[in-house]
Amino acid sequence: MPYHTSSSISACFTHKLATHPSFSIVFMGDSKLRILFYSFLQRTDNVFHYNLKTEHSNDTETLAQHLNRYVSLHEDIDATTEVLPGLQVTFWFRIFAEVTMSDMELLREVQQLRRWATGLDKPPDLLVLGYTAWMMKLVTVYHQYNVLSYLIEMHELVVPLLEQVG
Structure with a gap:
């Protein structure tokens, strides 16, 4: 099954979560990884209806709300969903420079x-790093x-x- 559509991704995660209590995806990196993180969320939000929480806020918001306001580009973001409670998608802004x-x-x-x-x-179950x-x-x-x-x-x-x- 190809995994480029939201329904196929949903089927994959649902299958995984049927036998495991959680499935975590971490995007760790700089601006390019943040773009991949948002692209992944946008591609699958029609199925999962994500709730996002940033590291400097206790409030949650939908992906649309999050993208429609100014957001700090250099903060960590957690995305969860009530559709699959064990799924967590996270972005950690890390630049790997000293x-x-x-x-x-x-x-x-x-x-x-x-x-x-x-x-x-x-x-994490899946690590996307750059x-x-x-x-x-x-x-x-x-x-x-x-x-x-x-x-x-x-x-x-x-x-x-x-x-x-x-």
């Missing part, structure tokens, strides 16, 4: 990957590092963690 290359280990996004990789936190747009801007404009060297070092740090997460 002032010095030696401090990459200290990034909260890397620390989260490490917690998933070592079993300290339960990893880290190039903001990282490249910060590295070249503000820190004047060699972007390719920085990207290779980031890959060397992140890829083994992703392999452990699974």
